[in-house]
Amino acid sequence: MEHKNKFLRNLFIILVFIFLYLPIAVLVIYSFNKAKTNIVFTGFTTKWYTELFKNRDLLEAFINTIIIAVTSTVTSTVIGTTAAVGLYKYKFLGKNFVNKLLYIPIIIPEIVLGIALLSVYTLMNLNLGMFTLILSHIAFSIPFVITSVRSTLSDTTKKIEEAAEDLGASKFKVFKEITLPLIRPGVISGATLAFTLSMDDVVISYFTAGPGSNTLPLKIYSMIKTGITPDVNALTSLMLLTVIIILTISIIYQSRKIRKKVVA
């Protein structure tokens, strides 16, 4: 009875993973398809992995996406981290209000933030393009960084900081040498989250992009409507491979750290 139960439980877990990986498996398989459409599988080829580098539009969109993701991640991590520390440390008029505002981008539907930003850019007569895209990505990333950093701040960090300040260290020095190392996990996870959100954002980019600032998600969106070519599948497979490699390295790195600790 117990044995059968365990089997059923594992089966459920496996089924969930099949559900999660099925569409991705399909995409990877079709990246080796000879035909130009994803309709029928006509034969094996690897040509799309080279074709991919000839598709200038797709590559341009990919590069734009990387530029936007890197710029917005760096900016929002810097602003978000210092802000989380500042908001934790200081009291000021309207602090409560600012804190409330910061939750809004996390909870409201993305589409609302998207159209609201578009309206304001139009009001300010800004040219829609890379600049507005980066600005929008910063806008939705900062609250996630702040929440993530905030979760690593605690009374202990506060006490250590105060002790250091009492010993005469400047606020900047305290921030750099004491606070930052303590909150590092929060900063890293906040930055990772910001980067991931930016790389994959469809909704907000859809409203705030302009001519010459196509991103990969937007390009793929328009291609889904007119027909996806297998070079997109190839690009996705490569991106997936990169993600898996990075994750594996980070897991190995972490487990080594744990082992070192154990040895020490």
Next chain:
Amino acid sequence: MKKILFFLIGLLLITGCTSKSTNQLNVLNWTSYIPDDVISDFEEEYNIKVNYGTYSSNEELLAKLSSSKKGTYDVVFPSDYMVSLMKEKKMLTKIDKKRFNNYENINPLFLKQEYDSKNNYSLPFLLATSVLAVNTEHIKENIEGYKDLLNKKYENDIVLIDDQRIIIGACLQVNGYDINDTNDKHLEEAKKFFLKMKPNVKAFDSDSPKTFLMTGEVNIGLLWNAEALLAQEYNPKIKIIYPKDGYALSMDNYCIVKGSKNVDNAYLFIDYLLRDDIAKRIVSEYPYIATNRNVSQMSNKKLKRILKNGSYIRNIGSNIKKYDKTWAKMK
């Protein structure tokens, strides 16, 4: 920390420079209309960077133009009625025909149309007609007009262009009214007809309705002629029918947007598209009806017949709100 900041500033500079220093042109065009390599060949030949955006309906084009800052777009391809509306709203620049080397390539049959009688603001690019495409392998009945689409056998078997003027227009025509009718009662009848047909409609798609026919997802489509021809090329069992109730003509035009910052490049681009070899390449990939007289797809006689039996969508001014509302209720 400092390194990161430098990197950041560097990136900003790069993005700032690439978007300003190069010679460029901002084009907004229909999806699936000009092959990518035609654009990239233009970029190479003239050393102009083309920022190419797309839209799926005239209304979307209008929304994009009116919400963006002046000078965001240079060349657009509105259809007849949208040319007239944009002209009225002073959104277009007057065109100097003498600046085109290839102006003579345009078939005079397409010039001086009612929506821009002197072609001061627009030159014809391609003609699209709405047609019915039927996969005769699965649909054995004879389909002649929109009424035949009501057959209960075709449940979930139709794809329609996602365009309010074309679909409402067809529903008006089936009741014997004009494609541009704005009478409330007639619109109500059109809505009723549509709701009767709705269970048979599987999807609305303007970008690539042919895919639905090609993959066998549906067996009937109301779509643009080129899309139907491409579907037929893929599956010869697909038959193309000009509906007996009438069909829409949609003449898409080259226009230069008012406030364009790259007017010279816009002229170069349009002139390039007017070239015989380029026109041929475009219609061989997207087989709409070319306006270039040196691209022979059909005789002038047949062309005249198609023009005579179809109707242009017209600018109906503020009555468009009635269409907006009817459309929201239909979908």
Next chain:
Amino acid sequence: MNKKLDLFKNISLWPVVIYSFVLILLPLLYILFLSFCETDYVGGINYHFSIVNYLTIIDSTYLLIFAKSALIGIITTLICLVIAYPFAIFLMDKKEEVRNALIKLVMIPFLTNSLIRTYGWIVLLRKNGIINNGLTSLNIIKEPLSLMYNNIGIIIGMVYTLLPFMILPVYAAVNKLDPNLIKAAKDLGANKFHVFKDIIFKETISGAFNGSLMVFIPAIGYFFISDILGGGKQMIIGNLIKDQFLTARNWPFGSAISIFLIIVTFLLVRVYKKIGGNIDELGGM
């Protein structure tokens, strides 16, 4: 206080204050303002006060879309709950390393492009797609099933895209449960259903509500999923707003719907706080 102290305060606080006013408050106030304006037929905005947009929302056509959209959101959320709970509970049997690895494995798909994953579903679900062809060749079904270009397609797409947002908070909450408590209940003869209802669910309800918010709210706005898998006729609120801004040229009406959505969201968050949820945990991955 010396000057240096103030400098750090200023540097750490001014950017976030400016940011929250310019990129959050101003845009929201502006659409609130727009929602009380009117528009002409080409999309020009007439700046005079009117509540016509809010009256239009109550029009039966739009109410129907809201109801349908909410229904799709609720069904998506329930399906996610039904998958996430057993998944999290069954995972408890595993060793910690295995558990961590499996949770990472849940995340991997979501680090690739969400649109292309949605596209993967087209290849699977269409009439002559992999699932239908597989089932017909195995003689399980005779006629292909309608799995997309309808509500089923939209719900599959939504569940797929939003599932990790449910699994993670539910898993985190279940992970915090005291195993002894469950064991004690079982020893006292409680059946499985009661253990789940009276202990597990009660203790993890805020995690479940957190997940539900993170699933339900996007599910009423993700227009791209209903666009791709719904065949353009199954409108959800997201499509309605998008259309107002990008085709129907009616920004004021689109703004009014957005304001309505914001109010709904705030009400939901209030409920979440009432049942003891921590707002800092929302959206955390």
